[in-house]
Amino acid sequence: MSTTAPRTADSGGPLTTPGSSKLDPVLFGDNQFFGINHRSEEKAREQAMRFQDLDAIMAVIDDAYASGIRTLMCTTHDRIADVVERVRAEPERYDGFSFFPCMPYAHKYADAVTESGILGALNRFMPDEGMLNAMMRGGRSLAKKDIEGIITLLVDAEMAGFAGVRTPVVWLQNVVVDLLLGLGFTDAFAIFANHVRTRYGAEPGFITMNLPMLLDHLDQAGIENPLVCSNINKIGFRMSGGVEAYQDALAKRPFRAVAMSVFASGAIPPREALEWISAQPGIESIVFGASSRSHIESTVALVREFEN
Amino acid sequence: MIRVGVVGLGKMGLSHLSMIRAHPDVSVEAVVDSAGYILGVLSKYTGLKTFTDFEKMLDSVELDAVLIATPTRFHAAMVRTALDRGLHVFCEKPLTLTAAESAELAGVAAVRGLVTQVGYHNRFVGTFREAKRLLETGAIGRVTHLQAESYGPVVLKAKGTTWRSKRTEGGGCLYDYAAHPLDLATWFVGNATGVGGTILGSVFSESTEDEVYSTIYFADGVSGQLSVNWSDESYRKMTTRVSIFGTQGKIIADRQEIQVYLRSTAPELEGYEPGWTIRSTTELTDEVWFYLRGEEYSAQLDHFVQRIGDPSLPATNDFASAAITDRIIELLTADAAAGPATTTLVGETTASTSPKARRGSLLGRRS
Numbered sequence: 253m254s255t256t257a258p259r260t261a262d263s264g265g266p267l268t269t270p271g272s273s274k275l276d277p278v279l280f281g282d283n284q285f286f287g288i289n290h291r292s293e294e295k296a297r298e299q300a301m302r303f304q305d306l307d308a309i310m311a312v313i314d315d316a317y318a319s320g321i322r323t324l325m326c327t328t329h330d331r332i333a334d335v336v337e338r339v340r341a342e343p344e345r346y347d348g349f350s351f352f353p354c355m356p357y358a359h360k361y362a363d364a365v366t367e368s369g370i371l372g373a374l375n376r377f378m379p380d381e382g383m384l385n386a387m388m389r390g391g392r393s394l395a396k397k398d399i400e401g402i403i404t405l406l407v408d409a410e411m412a413g414f415a416g417v418r419t420p421v422v423w424l425q426n427v428v429v430d431l432l433l434g435l436g437f438t439d440a441f442a443i444f445a446n447h448v449r450t451r452y453g454a455e456p457g458f459i460t461m462n463l464p465m466l467l468d469h470l471d472q473a474g475i476e477n478p479l480v481c482s483n484i485n486k487i488g489f490r491m492s493g494g495v496e497a498y499q500d501a502l503a504k505r506p507f508r509a510v511a512m513s514v515f516a517s518g519a520i521p522p523r524e525a526l527e528w529i530s531a532q533p534g535i536e537s538i539v540f541g542a543s544s545r546s547h548i549e550s551t552v553a554l555v556r557e558f559e560n
Numbered sequence: 561m562i563r564v565g566v567v568g569l570g571k572m573g574l575s576h577l578s579m580i581r582a583h584p585d586v587s588v589e590a591v592v593d594s595a596g597y598i599l600g601v602l603s604k605y606t607g608l609k610t611f612t613d614f615e616k617m618l619d620s621v622e623l624d625a626v627l628i629a630t631p632t633r634f635h636a637a638m639v640r641t642a643l644d645r646g647l648h649v650f651c652e653k654p655l656t657l658t659a660a661e662s663a664e665l666a667g668v669a670a671v672r673g674l675v676t677q678v679g680y681h682n683r684f685v686g687t688f689r690e691a692k693r694l695l696e697t698g699a700i701g702r703v704t705h706l707q708a709e710s711y712g713p714v715v716l717k718a719k720g721t722t723w724r725s726k727r728t729e730g731g732g733c734l735y736d737y738a739a740h741p742l743d744l745a746t747w748f749v750g751n752a753t754g755v756g757g758t759i760l761g762s763v764f765s766e767s768t769e770d771e772v773y774s775t776i777y778f779a780d781g782v783s784g785q786l787s788v789n790w791s792d793e794s795y796r797k798m799t800t801r802v803s804i805f806g807t808q809g810k811i812i813a814d815r816q817e818i819q820v821y822l823r824s825t826a827p828e829l830e831g832y833e834p835g836w837t838i839r840s841t842t843e844l845t846d847e848v849w850f851y852l853r854g855e856e857y858s859a860q861l862d863h864f865v866q867r868i869g870d871p872s873l874p875a876t877n878d879f880a881s882a883a884i885t886d887r888i889i890e891l892l893t894a895d896a897a898a899g900p901a902t903t904t905l906v907g908e909t910t911a912s913t914s915p916k917a918r919r920g921s922l923l924g925r926r927s
Contacts, residue, residue: 286796287796288796289816290816290841290842291816291817291840291841291842292816292817292840293799293801293814293815293816293817296796296816300794300796359796359797362571362797365570365571368720368721368722369570369721369722370570370571370595370598371595371597372721372722399601399605427852427853430578430850430851430852431574431575431578431852432578433578433582434577434578434579434581434582434850434852435574435577435578435581435602435606436581436605436606436607436608437601437602437605437606438605439605440605461851461852462582462850462851465582465850487842488847489842490851490855491847492847492848492849492850492851493849494847516842517840517842519840519842519843
């Protein structure tokens with residue numbers, strides 16, 4: 253474990269909104285730590301090599317902390333559990349630090365489905381293997397409480413790694429949100445939201461690539477003023493429904509927007525990207541990932557500049 | 561509204577169902593699966609009409625098209641039934657387990673004037689489409705060689721329990737993984753005239769292969785190499801890359817970017833300069849109406865829907881094209897079964913040059 257003291261913020265202090273229920277204006281993402289890069293396989297592999305060392309991940313998180321960032325919006329990848337452990341072990345060093353878990357880590361499930369089928373995969377990730385089997389016996393169809401049971405048990409399994417750290421928001425990943433959205437399985441959103449609120453006292457969030465369509469379905473599910481994270485960027489990259497529909501939603505619809513992919517995976521220069529974002533109404537927060545201190549600092553500096 | 565029935569609700573079927581149900585020009589009339597629990601959930605929570613029997617579904621609802629995503633061994637019979645009833649068919653890849661059957665079904669569909677498509681989604685990836693466009697304009701001159709690779713972390717231990725781990729049912733790395741880079745290769749450089757040196761190797765699997773390596777001979781003297789491994793956990797997910805070598809340059813494409821090297825003697829091409837030009841998926845990808853797991857999956861379904869509306873639109877991935885890929889899969893299977901065909905120099909004996917024998921003697925000395 254690294255023993256150096258954390259660097260202090262270079263300017264401006266923590267990027268938080270104290271005394272408010274609003275999210276911090278900047279959330280730190282974790283794609284870069286797990287070899288996810290939407291523009292280059294080579295870059296993704298370089299990052300996977302660099303960040304297989306936990307100290308390398310922690311060094312970047314420390315840089316983010318020093319720049320004033322207090323939230324890591326992260327997948328439920330196995331390796332995040334190690335990050336959580338470091339943060340939990342040094343509460344003073346990471347004072348005010350929060351995790352926003354995004355679940356599930358979908359590739360884990362997708363590969364398990366390929367290998368064992370849908371039921372087999374569910375079985376593997378359910379805490380009590382016998383339960384699902386009991387439900388399925390005799391081929392009886394699943395009752396509503398069974399579905400609720402499965403969803404909540406899966407959430408609990410994903411949340412287990414975050415015990416003892418702050419998780420004020422729990423997100424449902426876009427691959428699941430959008431799968432349910434396309435299927436029309438709107439009730440699942442309410443089940444998730446309800447469980448996250450009651451069991452974890454956290455705000456449920458929904459990540460989507462189809463913002464305008466999702467807002468309609470969250471309305472139907474009775475989820476008021478929902479927290480929704482989606483790509484929002486000047487060039488319309490992965491904004492299904494089109495930039496104008498997104499801008500219309502931001503201006504008129506009651507929801508709390510978190511913008512991701514604001515740089516469109518590097519296709520838009522940072523200043524131009526953030527200037528455009530700051531001109532959009534209703535964006536509560538942005539999430540971005542970076543691997544170097546200079547990138548983190550320059551991004552934070554731009555956000556502070558446009559905030560004023 | 562195009563009325564669609566979705567058959568098979570496994571990993572691919574569910575995601576197809578989600579995307580096509582969100583399509584503004586499509587109405588999903590019914591779904592079919594053998595697993596009652598999935599049907600129960602869908603009927604209760606999404607209002608979809610569900611069936612456990614394909615024919616019963618066809619008898620009960622009026623359809624224009626079916627989307628078939630069952631295990632591969634069921635494809636041939638279901639596709640035939642659907643075509644006989646005059647339905648347009650989108651079928652998951654590979655089309656069938658024999659090239660002859662795939663070609664025959666392509667013929668049936670052509671005679672009946674029905675729209676067909678197979679789920680080779682890579683042909684809808686922006687970077688691969690750009691590679692295809694560049695090849696058609698002759699950007700890299702005469703193509704001499706192509707290398708098609710796919711790697712990913714599917715089988716990482718010995719026991720699998722689904723059809724995907726059984727070769728006889730259309731499982732295995734060749735059908736499930738290698739079909740994708742192969743299909744891209746035929747799209748880029750045409751049909752194969754033969755294959756050689758094929759290896760279907762096992763890393764973990766007991767009843768199927770996890771690795772596929774082969775030399776493929778294409779028309780016009782183009783050579784190709786296929787390298788596929790679905791037991792490679794150093795990849796986060798399936799990664800497909802095609803490198804194409806030509807007399808005037810080369811193209812390396814994967815899902816994220818296309819890297820093009822042009823010699824100074826290459827023909828002039830807008831947006832490309834001599835030396836390297838790198839273009840990314842962000843600039844080459846068209847927006848889709850609904851995004852679930854990559855624009856290409858949405859785009860291929862939209863292509864199917866558009867072609868049903870206007871069958872004169874040029875086809876991407878119709879049955880005839882998928883039958884070419886199925887034929888090469890069959891060639892690879894036969895070539896691998898024939899065993900190694902190796903060339904040794906006159907006077908050498910296999911025993912003294914075989915790496916296995918050498919390794920044996922080294923071990924012998926140590927012990």
